[in-house]
Amino acid sequence: xxxxxxxxxxxxxxxxxxxxxxxxxxxxxxxxxxxxxxxxxxxxxxxxxxxxxxxxxxxxxxxxxxxxxxxxxxxxxxxxxxxxxxxxxxxxxxxxxxxxxxxxxxxxxxxxxxxxxxxxxxxxxxxxxxxxxxxxxxxxxxxxxxxxxxxxxxxxxxxxxxxxxxxxxxxxxxxxxxxxxxxxxxxxxxxxxxxxxxxxxxxxxxxxxxxxxx
Amino acid sequence: xxxxxxxxxxxxxxxxxxxxxxxxxxxxxxxxxxxxxxxxxxxxxxxxxxxxxxxxxxxxxxxxxxxxxxxxxxxxxxxxxxxxxxxxxxxxxxxxxxxxxxxxxxxxxxxxxxxxxxxxxxxxxxxxxxxxxxxxxxxxxxxxxxxxxxxxxxxxxxxxxxxxxxxxxxxxxxxxxxxxxxxxxxxxxxxxxxxxxxxxxxxxxxxxxxxxxx
Numbered sequence: 185x186x187x188x189x190x191x192x193x194x195x196x197x198x199x200x201x202x203x204x205x206x207x208x209x210x211x212x213x214x215x216x217x218x219x220x221x222x223x224x225x226x227x228x229x230x231x232x233x234x235x236x237x238x239x240x241x242x243x244x245x246x247x248x249x250x251x252x253x254x255x256x257x258x259x260x261x262x263x264x265x266x267x268x269x270x271x272x273x274x275x276x277x278x279x280x281x282x283x284x285x286x287x288x289x290x291x292x293x294x295x296x297x298x299x300x301x302x303x304x305x306x307x308x309x310x311x312x313x314x315x316x317x318x319x320x321x322x323x324x325x326x327x328x329x330x331x332x333x334x335x336x337x338x339x340x341x342x343x344x345x346x347x348x349x350x351x352x353x354x355x356x357x358x359x360x361x362x363x364x365x366x367x368x369x370x371x372x373x374x375x376x377x378x379x380x381x382x383x384x385x386x387x388x389x390x391x392x393x394x395x396x397x398x
Numbered sequence: 399x400x401x402x403x404x405x406x407x408x409x410x411x412x413x414x415x416x417x418x419x420x421x422x423x424x425x426x427x428x429x430x431x432x433x434x435x436x437x438x439x440x441x442x443x444x445x446x447x448x449x450x451x452x453x454x455x456x457x458x459x460x461x462x463x464x465x466x467x468x469x470x471x472x473x474x475x476x477x478x479x480x481x482x483x484x485x486x487x488x489x490x491x492x493x494x495x496x497x498x499x500x501x502x503x504x505x506x507x508x509x510x511x512x513x514x515x516x517x518x519x520x521x522x523x524x525x526x527x528x529x530x531x532x533x534x535x536x537x538x539x540x541x542x543x544x545x546x547x548x549x550x551x552x553x554x555x556x557x558x559x560x561x562x563x564x565x566x567x568x569x570x571x572x573x574x575x576x577x578x579x580x581x582x583x584x585x586x587x588x589x590x591x592x593x594x595x596x597x598x599x600x601x602x603x604x605x606x607x608x609x610x611x612x
Contacts, residue, residue: 214589363587375428383599
């Protein structure tokens with residue numbers, strides 16, 4: 185049975201983007217620090233169209249490589265895809281990632297606004313307007329027996345968590361306090377128990393994997 | 399030079415107490431899960447007046463024993479001492495910990511309301527009304543060359559952090575989402591970089607030690 189997993193970087197104070205995020209600066213003030221652990225790694229370079237041979241290897245690179253390959257379909261929210269809610273407009277934005285996005289598998293983008301599928305390099309973006317369960321079904325079909333990964337943002341992760349559909353989370357806890365921005369977890373939900381299933385440490389970030397108690 | 403350290407348990411979503419905390423239930427709804435990793439440990443039993451010989455030993459116990467002994471003075475807020483702000487009243491509460499509190503060293507309680515020192519077992523509580531810097535000075539004098547530990551609550555930790563007085567934090571990240579309550583870190587502060595200096599893992603909790611970047 186394939187699993188639904190969340191993989192995301194979060195500050196120690198619980199944010200996945202800093203305050204005052206804009207289309208130009210989607211990670212908000214100070215938010216770049218969330219992903220500092222990843223930028224210079226070999227697997228990051230390789231999946232982002234740079235020459236991987238100069239990237240750093242080691243523990244963090246192993247975790248990133250595993251996180252990039254351990255699933256066969258991705259779900260994300262429209263805001264993660266383009267930084268904004270609302271209609272697509274006349275020249276719909278094609279995502280942050282250029283001609284060859286790093287996913288290289290089917291990506292299902294949750295949105296309230298219909299749009300034709302988009303193929304960029306080895307990545308296909310399909311736009312799903314009929315809710316989180318429909319997106320999960322389509323992603324699971326695309327993934328076959330493999331897992332499905334939620335890449336963000338917070339609102340999408342929160343919806344899957346609240347619906348009891350999420351099996352596992354890997355949180356890359358970045359050593360920074362952002363003091364505001366987009367919280368990963370929602371307030372107002374009932375307390376929810378987790379099980380720590382793996383911890384991988386490095387000086388740059390703490391990778392903790394949790395199973396969700398049902 | 400002695401250091402000022404924070405040692406505290408926090409949920410993955412950033413809370414040190416759950417919602418709806420009361421004098422009767424100071425950890426709020428679900429907040430007991432924050433300290434579940436500690437309750438059955440030998441060092442917890444020993445410092446809380448129970449027979450330690452039946453407590454569990456191992457990684458978490460080593461961390462707790464170290465956290466209980468690696469300093470010679472403690473600072474806490476009035477709310478951590480008694481669950482409430484405001485005047486002491488006619489029969490001032492003597493803390494949650496009974497006749498023999500687990501600290502066994504000088505404890506400095508930050509409050510706006512004067513009160514005579516209180517001696518219980520091997521612990522002395524002194525009540526400091528002239529602010530966080532005065533409390534730190536008195537605690538540092540009491541600790542000699544040893545470190546000073548902030549035990550909570552959030553508001554006290556936030557004040558020391560904002561004043562640039564905190565050197566180090568050990569956060570025991572408990573595998574639970576509380577969905578509300580008392581946040582450890584304040585919103586509205588500037589982004590602040592940390593350095594991971596140690597990670598100790600167990601199935602029950604992830605102990606991460608950070609140095610604060612200045």
